[in-house]
Amino acid sequence: MGMTMTQKILAAHAGLSQVSAGQLIEADLDLVLGNDVTAPVAIHEMEKMTIKKVFDKDKIALVPDHFTPNKDIKSAEHCKCMREFAIDQDITNYFEIGEMGIEHALLPEKGLVVAGDAVIGADSHTCTYGALGAFSTGVGSTDMAAGMATGKAWFKVPSAIKFVLTGKPEGWVSGKDVILHIIGMIGVDGALYKSMEFVGEGIGNLTMDDRFSMANMAIEAGAKNGIFPVDDLAIRYMKEHSKKEFKIYEADKDAEYDEVYEIDLSTLKPTVAFPHLPENTRTIDEVGEVKIDQVVIGSCTNGRIDDLRIAAKILAGRKVAKGMRAIVFPATQAIYLQAMEEGLLATFIKAGAVVSTPTCGPCLGGHMGILAAGERAVATTNRNFVGRMGHVESEVYLASPAVAAASAVTGKISGPGELGL
Amino acid sequence: MKAIGTVHKYGDNVDTDVIIPARYLNSSDPKELAAKCMIDIDKDFVNRVKQGDIIVANKNFGCGSSREHAPIAIKASGISCVIAETFARIFYRNAINIGLPIIECPMAAKEIEAGDQVEIDFDNGMIYNRTKGTQYQGQAFPEFMQKIIKAEGLINYINEN
Numbered sequence: 001m002g003m004t005m006t007q008k009i010l011a012a013h014a015g016l017s018q019v020s021a022g023q024l025i026e027a028d029l030d031l032v033l034g035n036d037v038t039a040p041v042a043i044h045e046m047e048k049m050t051i052k053k054v055f056d057k058d059k060i061a062l063v064p065d066h067f068t069p070n071k072d073i074k075s076a077e078h079c080k081c082m083r084e085f086a087i088d089q090d091i092t093n094y095f096e097i098g099e100m101g102i103e104h105a106l107l108p109e110k111g112l113v114v115a116g117d118a119v120i121g122a123d124s125h126t127c128t129y130g131a132l133g134a135f136s137t138g139v140g141s142t143d144m145a146a147g148m149a150t151g152k153a154w155f156k157v158p159s160a161i162k163f164v165l166t167g168k169p170e171g172w173v174s175g176k177d178v179i180l181h182i183i184g185m186i187g188v189d190g191a192l193y194k195s196m197e198f199v200g201e202g203i204g205n206l207t208m209d210d211r212f213s214m215a216n217m218a219i220e221a222g223a224k225n226g227i228f229p230v231d232d233l234a235i236r237y238m239k240e241h242s243k244k245e246f247k248i249y250e251a252d253k254d255a256e257y258d259e260v261y262e263i264d265l266s267t268l269k270p271t272v273a274f275p276h277l278p279e280n281t282r283t284i285d286e287v288g289e290v291k292i293d294q295v296v297i298g299s300c301t302n303g304r305i306d307d308l309r310i311a312a313k314i315l316a317g318r319k320v321a322k323g324m325r326a327i328v329f330p331a332t333q334a335i336y337l338q339a340m341e342e343g344l345l346a347t348f349i350k351a352g353a354v355v356s357t358p359t360c361g362p363c364l365g366g367h368m369g370i371l372a373a374g375e376r377a378v379a380t381t382n383r384n385f386v387g388r389m390g391h392v393e394s395e396v397y398l399a400s401p402a403v404a405a406a407s408a409v410t411g412k413i414s415g416p417g418e419l420g421l
Numbered sequence: 422m423k424a425i426g427t428v429h430k431y432g433d434n435v436d437t438d439v440i441i442p443a444r445y446l447n448s449s450d451p452k453e454l455a456a457k458c459m460i461d462i463d464k465d466f467v468n469r470v471k472q473g474d475i476i477v478a479n480k481n482f483g484c485g486s487s488r489e490h491a492p493i494a495i496k497a498s499g500i501s502c503v504i505a506e507t508f509a510r511i512f513y514r515n516a517i518n519i520g521l522p523i524i525e526c527p528m529a530a531k532e533i534e535a536g537d538q539v540e541i542d543f544d545n546g547m548i549y550n551r552t553k554g555t556q557y558q559g560q561a562f563p564e565f566m567q568k569i570i571k572a573e574g575l576i577n578y579i580n581e582n
């Protein structure tokens with residue numbers, strides 16, 4: 001029987017010629033990731049193990065990004081725990097403040113993940129690297145501990161849903177709108193335990209940053225991973241960023257899929273997910289009048305250079321609405337620097353937005369932009385659960401950088417169309 | 422292995438942000454986490470919950486972030502098992518990895534009500550509602566997972582093997 005792309009990568013890492021959906025396997029890992037929230041728990045777990053050294057000091061990535069720069073004493077203690085572990089174990093890919101960025105933007109940028117890799121990360125959005133044709137999935141801290149110690153993880157081989165993309169997104173429609181559309185269509189558990197495989201000629205019309213934001217949100221449909229075929233654009237990206245050898249796996253022609261959806265990208269409109277689930281989507285023409293208090297542009301979903309360029313295009317020569325707070329947080333130091341050199345940061349500041357150092361910050365309601373009771377935010381992040389960005393009675397509306405930037409100007413949820421763009 | 426206790430009932434898509442909000446993630450101490458368990462969905466849970474109690478919920482329980490703090494908080498609050506129609510996958514593996522028993526059973530998830538006395542036999546996946554006199558066949562764990570749960574988590578399991 002044919003295998004999906006994901007199944008092929010898993011089979012190769014389990015040393016098997018064939019795997020099928022539902023099979024429990026043990027796979028070798030190319031990278032194990034943790035952050036300042038999850039790694040300390042994993043380190044603590046590892047202390048209980050008889051294995052004392054990490055399996056490969058080059059294949060662990062530790063990124064303090066959630067509550068950094070240290071938000072409070074407890075966060076500082078967590079970061080310290082991770083830092084000491086990194087020094088003690090001589091971890092190559094530990095990224096201190098100044099080098100760090102939001103993990104899922106940072107790892108591809110640093111060339112630590114390439115096509116064909118099998119990666120686990122103690123962070124649910126580890127699925128982001130599927131954009132490069134890697135199998136990557138989020139796990140918990142115990143899996144991370146076991147992965148760091150043994151270089152292996154257990155998996156149930158997933159079945160898959162295929163999304164055949166055709167056409168070219170028009171106007172301000174981006175990868176974020178495509179994935180919000182898909183989650184709206186299949187629901188937050190629509191791909192539970194499964195792979196989402198994105199294929200079709202429409203992929204050629206998506207930038208790498210579009211693909212990263214789509215793979216990033218596969219978890220919001222409950223998926224184990226999201227994955228893209230490796231095309232010239234992906235190869236160029238990997239060659240630019242990485243010295244690692246990559247390996248391209250293609251789905252077999254007779255691979256089985258639980259479902260197949262066809263999506264014509266040219267028919268999609270800017271899309272917004274209303275509180276409190278990413279599946280509560282409406283297209284921009286259906287949103288009505290929703291007044292907002294804050295706009296957040298950034299995160300591992302949409303804090304990359306394309307995202308900032310789009311936001312800057314809309315904010316250039318315009319002002320953030322009176323009484324509105326706009327926060328821009330570039331995802332990594334390299335993106336921050338690039339945005340500075342391109343003049344994007346000046347555009348944001350002149351428009352009246354705040355620009356933050358790379359951090360997860362407001363995305364998870366950590367710091368740097370917490371909402372009060374009754375407040376509403378439009379955010380380019382990936383989750384709008386109850387209390388996600390602050391008070392349980394606050395609301396988060398998920399959208400693309402274009403919609404977020406336009407909303408910052410009007411003070412209500414708006415597409416760039418409302419500004420005549 | 423058996424569990425018996427009073428049921429706390431929830432709906433669809435109970436996410437890890439309501440099980441343990443990010444504002445409390447600057448701690449990883451099970452006791453501190455348990456003190457805030459379910460706070461954004463059920464403020465009174467921490468006062469009501471007794472050792473051995475059971476959570477029953479509908480679909481996609483534990484969706485959202487990978488924070489192991491969520492099953493840790495639930496386990497440390499005294500919960501002996503979570504029954505749901507379906508679980509989000511990271512929560513599912515986290516629960517097994519830390520030794521918190523969970524069972525998928527759509528019928529039980531639908532029919533069991535808050536306050537019911539429920540008994541679970543993990544060896545065969547049977548769920549008995551002692552209050553209503555009904556019983557359900559839940560999904561028993563594959564052998565590999567049973568071993569992890571018996572060892573009280575993946576770390577012990579790896580140490581033993």
Ligand code: SF4
Binds near residue numbers: 123381
């Ligand atoms: S930006 Fe948000 S979703 Fe992404 S890793 Fe940070 S907290 Fe998680």
